[in-house]
Each structure stands twice: as structure tokens, then as C-alpha cells.
Amino acid sequence: MLEVKNLSKAFGNVIAVNNISFFVGKGKVFGLVGENGAGKTTTIRLLATMLKPTSGTAVLGGHDLVREPEKVRGIVGILFGGESGLYDRLTAAENIAYFGELNNMDKHTLKERIKQLTKIFEMEEYINRKTGSLSKGMKQKVAFARSIVHNPEIMLFDEPTSGLDVTAIRNVHEFIENCKNEGKTIIFSSHSMVEIEKLCDKIGIIHKGKLVDVGTVSELLEKHNENTLENVFVKLVGDKNES
């Protein structure tokens, strides 16, 4: 469960996130769509406590973002697009263990969890190899495993498919579906209307830091009297760009 309440973030004169509010229930996927510089990454960084809000807050799994950032970090998992963000000179297992340890998992639980993840992602062959020598697909799986090592109830994905090939994109989608089926609360940002439509229960269209509309796909189509999500997006964002 995740509730964003009047969240704002300014960098000097630039208001990157401007008073946004939305709610995502357990086992639901919330999609954030917006142009470059709309404020998607900033929103996700705020929810991951990497940035401190200028005003407003959010409640993640019962913990307040501003008052209990450590607790929030303990229940949040994060995955970025592009580079998988692994330490090349550590083995797959060491990469995963590092994040488990820093999330206060005890040795025994961590060991069992890594075994379990190795099985889930079929990493048996290379779990003890340095990640620098792994293929892109293998690295991706290690990064997935690492993001959920501490079994977070909330998952944040910031453009996880950007720059990936078709198979890799499918892997990400599958991973998100699995997280959803496990009952995790998910936020997912993307430029791609197609994947947003495919994966998300609810969509937030963000433009110049403002959440210009929120709803399910059918709600949005109906409300704006359009037949594709892309048209809705262009209508909302295009309108705003003119004003």
C-alpha cells in the first residue's frame, strides 16, 4: 500500500515535482508516464528516500516517508533501467548478499534467501561467477534478484526497460508480473504507452512536475473520449504545452 500526499520537490527555481497525490493498493501496478524531464525519476527518488521532499509526504506500507525514512528503505526495492548497476568484481551471490546485509538481514536468512532466488531466476550456473564476466541477460537476472533480496513490499521501477532488447524487455515485464502476483505494490515509470497499458492497473500522467490526470486505462479513454492511450497523452500534454 502506498499513498502519496501533496508531494513536491524543487531544485532551486525548478519545481521538478509539483504537489502530486495518488494511491496504489496492494498487488497493484501504478504507471507513471511523462515526457523527458516531466519528474518521473524525481518522484521515484523521493519515494525511495534518496531525495527529501520540499513539502508533502507519502506513506509506504504504513511508514511515513519524512519521519521514518530508514523504515521506508527497509520495505522498498528499486530497479533502474540501462546499466544493471552491479559490481563487476563481485560474484552474483556477493552482489545480492551485499544488499541483503545492508538491509539488516541475518546471515542464515540471507543464505536461504539467496538459494531461493538462485532457483527462482535459474542462476545456478553462474551464481558464484563475477558479474563482470556475465552476459547481459544474466546480469539482468542478478539485478532483479538483488532488488528483491530483502523481500520488499513495495517495488519502484524507473524506466526499467529503457535501452533493452526485446527479450530483456519481456524479462522485465515478467518480473513485474511476478512481483504483482506476490502482492507487492508497484510503481513503474515509462515512455512506452504500450507497456504501460499492458502492465498497469492505474496510470498517472505527469507533465512538468504536475500529475495532470490519474485513472485506469478505460477511465482515461472514456473521460477524454479517445480510443488510444497515446491520444489521451498527446491531448493532455499537448494542451499543457500550448498554454
Place this chain on the structure above:
Amino acid sequence: MNLKHVWIVFKKEVKDIARDRKTILTNILVPIVLMPLLFYLLGGGIERMGKDITENITIALSVSSDTEEIRNLLKNDIFAGNPNIKLLEAVEDPEEAVRSERVRFVIDVDKDYAKKLEDGLPFSITVTYDQSNTKSSGSYRIILDSINEYNQKIVKERLKNLNIDINILEPTKVIQKNVAKEKTGGNMMLMMMLPMLVSILMAVGGIPAATDLVAGEKERGTLEPLLTTQSGRVSILLGKYLTVTAFSIVCVISQFIGVAIGFKISPNFLIIGGTGTNNGFNIPPLALLLIVIITITLGMFFSGIQLAISTYARSFKEAQTYLSFLMIIAMVPAYATMMLQPGDVRLYMFFIPLLNVIASLKMVLGNIINYTYLGIAFGTSIIYVVISLIFAASLFNKEKVLFRN
């Protein structure tokens, strides 16, 4: 801050660096090999040169004074006491012979020297040498000494013939008393080099690690996920900080292993300008402990600055550029004080980072143990460490800096 997290980060970073062959090779293994080589080449060269100057002195007569009598005078009288001086074949052109180093000196003696000697008149000995040539000018004194000895011998003989006590020639007698403790007499070079080396190495040793640990992590995209773990930022920073400090200490140690090996191979390198004996200092344990701590705190101070710079940098390259400036800044005081003598150390130096380490080392190596000064250096060092850490932590906590893109 959570010590457990600090330890986890430290362990991981050490493991990571230890597996980085390139960094380990260039920063730890190369000095161990390069230093002895440097010593061998430089030290060996200096040693050979010294030997050549004292043990391989060649002289020749010019053709004009090349008579049996004069050859005998040189060989069996004037230079008889020094077997290292060898008389070669006479030469046609003295200047050319000296310049081309075929012979180190050409000697000319008055043809009628024997008569002048008998009459008690001075006869002349002309020594042609090359002042601009290290060997020629180095050996010149040895030639002069032999000639002076010969003069004294003649004078003594003459006085004896006149029945005069030869003691009238020596109204004074110089008795030498050297206050430098015998053991430290030979550590000139060490006193000059060690503080410079230690301070520079301590200041720059951590740079490769510092660059990699924040700027490198930013660039590879590993920093952001790290910041979303339950470990607080200060713990992450401290873990990295300890790694950088440890790395700089290891670099210094490896340099010293290199120096030690070099010293074994070519001990003369470090005692140039000294009196000979070269081992052992008389440093009291407390002073030694203080020196070691002060030196390590210098490494900590610079680790903090390096991490701050690495945090500020947008990319790995940018961090490298900034840090190479830092390297130059650290070298200035180190080189500027190279010739500073232990007695010239001033109070203000103990308040300035880097200078305080150099001054403390110079002082102690010169056997001046001033605990007040060492205490000041210790105190200021700790303060600088704290300041640099606070500085690094504040940058690491600044969103604008950490997420500059």
C-alpha cells in the same frame, strides 16, 4: 550511523579493490619493484662515480717534462703514498688529453727542479685538470693532498738539517669533536627524502580508491541502489572512507618495502653526504608512536578531501582531473621543505596540514624530540581529520551534489 553497516561497506570495498588487478599492480606491486630498481641505478651510479674519483686516478706527464728523473719524482716520491694514482704514458697535448678524459690530470714539473730543490728555491708543478668534469675536479683534492704532503716532508727535512725543532711548524693542533650522534651521521639523505616521500605518498595514495569509490560508483549506476538500502549515508561514506585510508596506508607501506629492498641492494644511495654509518635512529617509543599516528592522520585527512572531491565530481574523468590538482597542491609544501633542516623547524609549521607531518618527521629524524611540537601536530591533525570528514559527509548528504547530472 551504524557500525555494522560501516563494516559491511568496508569489507565489500576492500574485497572489490583487492580484486582490481590493475589498481593493485600499479599502486602496490610496481613500487615494490620500481624503488629497488631506482636505488640500484641511481645508487649504483653514484657509488661507481665515487669509487672512480678516489680509486682510479690517472696522471700523465706532458712530453716536454717526460724525463726519467721527473717520472721517478712523481712515481716514487710525490705520489708514492697513494697506490690509486697511476702514471700513464706522457701526452703531447695536455689540454686535449684531459678534456677527452684519456687521463684525469697532466702534470708538468720544472726541468731544473732538482737544482732548485737543492738551492732551497721553489720549483713549480703545473696540474692541468677540468673543473667542469665531476671526476677531474673530484680527484683534484687528492692530487693536491699528495703534493702538500710532499711539501711538508721536504720542509721537515730542511728544518732537521738546520737543527730546528719541527714543532715550530705547528703552533696549533685541531682536535675534532662531532656533536652529531655517530649513528645518525649518515642519515642526511634519509632526513631529506623520508618526510617528503611519506607526506606525498600519504596525500596521494588514496586517490585511485577515492576516485573509484564514489565517482566511479555514480558512473556505473551502483550508487543509487546502494542509497536505497537501510544503511544510512554516513555509514556508507565512513565505510568508503576507511577503505580509502587503508588503501593509502598500504600504498605507503608498499613504497617502503620497495625502499627497504632498494636500501639492501644499494645502501650507499641514502647516505650521500653523510659520514658513513647509516643504520638506526634513536627515536623514543612515544615519539615514534606519535609520528606514526600523525602520519596516518594525514592519510585520513586526505582521504576525506579525496572522497569529498569524488562525490562532487560528475564523472570518473572529472574526479581524476580534480584529484590530480590535489596531487600537485600536496607536492608543493613537500618539495619546498626538502632542504629544511631539523633545527629550522618553526612552531607555525605544526599547525598546517601536511607541513605538520613533514616538520614532525624532520625533527624526530634529526633527533630533536620536542613533545610540545609533536603534541600540537597530533592535535591539529585530529582536528583536520574531523573537518575533512564533516566536509565529505556534508557533500555526500547534499542532494544537489550527489545527484548532479
